[in-house]
Amino acid sequence: MAEPDLEVSHDGLSVGSKGRGRRLASRRAPWFVLGVFTIGALVGAAVFLGLYILPGPLADTILANAIGPADHEFPPTAVPIRPSSDDVQLAGGQGVGLDCSLPAKSLLERSVFRRNSSTAPLSLQMRQACVFHDYCYRHGAATYGYTQADCDYLLQEQAFRLCPRSNASAGVSRCETAAREVTLGVRLGGAESFHLAQPRPARAGGFFAEAWARLRPWTPDKQQELPSTFFEFDPYPVRSLGYTVTRVADSPAQWIRDHGAIRKSLYIFSVRRSGLRVNVVGFGTSGRRLCASFEAAGAFNRITLPPTVLHHAASGADWLVWPQRTSVTLDNTDVHFDGIAPARATLQDWRQVFGSVVLRRDVCPDFAYLEGSASRPDAYFSKLQPKWASGAPADALISEFHGPIDGRQPGFDLDKLHLFGLTTHGCSTFDQSTCVGHLKVDAVAKNVVYEPYRTLDPNCILPRHALAARAKQAREAAGSKRRDCDFYRSFVTPPLVLSRDGTPTLAWLRRGESNGDFYQESAYLRFGPARSPQAEFGPDGVATVKLGNFSEIKLPTFAENLEPAVLARTAGGLDAFVSLVHSRDCAVAFQLTMLVPARHEVSSTPPPCMHGLGTDWIARPFALVRRTELILVKSRIELPIGGLPRSVAIHVEVATASLQGNGLSFQAETLRDVFVFNVCDVVKASDAKWTLSARACDPQGGVQYGRIRNWKEEAQLRDEIVRVAIGAVNSSPIIPAFLDDDDLVDLALPHPLDRTKAVWLKGRRLGKVMRWSLEGGQQ
Numbered sequence: 001m002a003e004p005d006l007e008v009s010h011d012g013l014s015v016g017s018k019g020r021g022r023r024l025a026s027r028r029a030p031w032f033v034l035g036v037f038t039i040g041a042l043v044g045a046a047v048f049l050g051l052y053i054l055p056g057p058l059a060d061t062i063l064a065n066a067i068g069p070a071d072h073e074f075p076p077t078a079v080p081i082r083p084s085s086d087d088v089q090l091a092g093g094q095g096v097g098l099d100c101s102l103p104a105k106s107l108l109e110r111s112v113f114r115r116n117s118s119t120a121p122l123s124l125q126m127r128q129a130c131v132f133h134d135y136c137y138r139h140g141a142a143t144y145g146y147t148q149a150d151c152d153y154l155l156q157e158q159a160f161r162l163c164p165r166s167n168a169s170a171g172v173s174r175c176e177t178a179a180r181e182v183t184l185g186v187r188l189g190g191a192e193s194f195h196l197a198q199p200r201p202a203r204a205g206g207f208f209a210e211a212w213a214r215l216r217p218w219t220p221d222k223q224q225e226l227p228s229t230f231f232e233f234d235p236y237p238v239r240s241l242g243y244t245v246t247r248v249a250d251s252p253a254q255w256i257r258d259h260g261a262i263r264k265s266l267y268i269f270s271v272r273r274s275g276l277r278v279n280v281v282g283f284g285t286s287g288r289r290l291c292a293s294f295e296a297a298g299a300f301n302r303i304t305l306p307p308t309v310l311h312h313a314a315s316g317a318d319w320l321v322w323p324q325r326t327s328v329t330l331d332n333t334d335v336h337f338d339g340i341a342p343a344r345a346t347l348q349d350w351r352q353v354f355g356s357v358v359l360r361r362d363v364c365p366d367f368a369y370l371e372g373s374a375s376r377p378d379a380y381f382s383k384l385q386p387k388w389a390s391g392a393p394a395d396a397l398i399s400e401f402h403g404p405i406d407g408r409q410p411g412f413d414l415d416k417l418h419l420f421g422l423t424t425h426g427c428s429t430f431d432q433s434t435c436v437g438h439l440k441v442d443a444v445a446k447n448v449v450y451e452p453y454r455t456l457d458p459n460c461i462l463p464r465h466a467l468a469a470r471a472k473q474a475r476e477a478a479g480s481k482r483r484d485c486d487f488y489r490s491f492v493t494p495p496l497v498l499s500r501d502g503t504p505t506l507a508w509l510r511r512g513e514s515n516g517d518f519y520q521e522s523a524y525l526r527f528g529p530a531r532s533p534q535a536e537f538g539p540d541g542v543a544t545v546k547l548g549n550f551s552e553i554k555l556p557t558f559a560e561n562l563e564p565a566v567l568a569r570t571a572g573g574l575d576a577f578v579s580l581v582h583s584r585d586c587a588v589a590f591q592l593t594m595l596v597p598a599r600h601e602v603s604s605t606p607p608p609c610m611h612g613l614g615t616d617w618i619a620r621p622f623a624l625v626r627r628t629e630l631i632l633v634k635s636r637i638e639l640p641i642g643g644l645p646r647s648v649a650i651h652v653e654v655a656t657a658s659l660q661g662n663g664l665s666f667q668a669e670t671l672r673d674v675f676v677f678n679v680c681d682v683v684k685a686s687d688a689k690w691t692l693s694a695r696a697c698d699p700q701g702g703v704q705y706g707r708i709r710n711w712k713e714e715a716q717l718r719d720e721i722v723r724v725a726i727g728a729v730n731s732s733p734i735i736p737a738f739l740d741d742d743d744l745v746d747l748a749l750p751h752p753l754d755r756t757k758a759v760w761l762k763g764r765r766l767g768k769v770m771r772w773s774l775e776g777g778q779q
Contacts, residue, residue, distance in 0.1 A: 072425075084738075088624070098134045127519075148190065245306045252344075262282070265282035294359045310407070322337065345380060412499065416440040419441065436453045486514065489511060608664065632655040649676055671772055677753060
């Protein structure tokens, strides 16, 4: 009798008939396939529901009480706020572009935020809010004390404000749902992108965050480990409970006469909703520190904000100017202007502007110049409202005002102070184009003359306008890609105020074709002159207004990751955008994008890597001085070796390079012991054992910063001291400015722990290399 064929399994445990095994396998196969198919279908359904169906209802449910504002105010544009009137541009963002800090952005664009062929991508519609959100994540904590929640809910509010303005074809309701989805996305997935001023403690984020950090299949970019650093970007930081900013302006004339003070001083404004504390810090003979301090009360009918510094070219004087808006949430842009000439202003002049001002005699000793008995009319102006040239009151329809990069350029009236802005609330009847608004402030005659200049964008002319027929022809000639107004895209990034062809001009970026195509890869730079539309003559010889009172340059390779950028001048005298670019392969690189038509070849080549500079050089904003000199700065903490450190040394490193040479080459220098913090025992009861102080440790207390707990291990204690010190240093600026009369840029550093102190690092030029020395700040 023949033995049956046997089948032995690979584990050697089962024995059976081959024929029977085949029959059993044939009966099991359909069930196995069906099971795999069912599991795949369930996973696919879960993914479909998670990406296509659930996000909207889920966001609307969780954020059901988040509704759009009732007013029609435009959201604020993130602005690199300049601390002086010098030709110094600052750029923050830490070199990684501006993309809303959304996780898996491209996947979300294709799934959650789907669009049709005629609608712009949601990330373009919301880009103004997203750019603000990126700055908030990287600089908000150090500058304004913002938390991640502050940044996320500001994003939601600003996205709501954009919904009525953007081309959301599904309507405002769908746009607001998308805004909630974006908010929910950053609340759930934005934690790693948010930067704290202090390094995160070892277990910050809890068990799951630590597990994810260990198990994720990629190594995070070192840029994500950078702390938040000081960079002013919020023109209306009303959400902050308190913050401190610095302005560099003319020194009090009496300090120059009696104490040999250098030309410029620091005006340090500690801002709360209730008012301002102003510390004036200067540098006298042999670097002696000069100081005066006073407090100014807030007012019900204005937002308490720090000033803009404007230069009066005819007299050579600096002015601190406040565009005072009643509110940023009302349906109007009513504004009045206050100003102080700090070189000659007394306390009485400050009182003319703020009402109640109190001198702090016990804080600073050099206040004698403030004690004049009468105000000087040439030292201030107050409550100036914009007026037309005819003298009638005018609403400028502008939400934010910008001063010129250099008001001494051709075309600017040297006897006036100049402010510019793009109108956010219309400009002329049946025309949705933004206008270039120009305000001339006469500090002597005490008036503000306002003139809006129409840009007459053919894409924004409405059917009932006198130029509607010609605008329609222009749109048809431009093709389907450029025929929508897309008004909101003009406010994503702030305009630059410059002189072009002898005319004051606003320059601003716009991205994307009408349907949003190519917005990530290219941009348009638009120049709007402060002049009326020119006339042109038709075939019949009749003069008519010329459409398009602006010019435009297409930048086909100016991608999103190249923003922010500063306006530079190359060795050949050509204008270019300079962008800081960071990547995993190269910590620091600078990309040039030429602003000359048909000259894009430079921007298409990879930028050379600055191999000597690490990722820590991009934490703070970089500066461009007079459009030719790049400055990078960073700070470093050092503790004494061994035992409980009783002091912390702060070193500052500066790297400079010129755009006028053959290729970039940075020269770095270290300045040691720029600040020294004392580690002091806590006097008052708290959960801390030590704090940091700018002064010698005093049993009675004094200026104290931070809470340093009594760690059991010395290594933990030292790490905590370093962490608190880094937070203090990162929350204070390093300001490039021309402080003395040698026409070389210097660095001004307010003391991170004591706002009545500051340090002056004097710039010197040795051949073609900049060097720095500690000249001021000693007691």
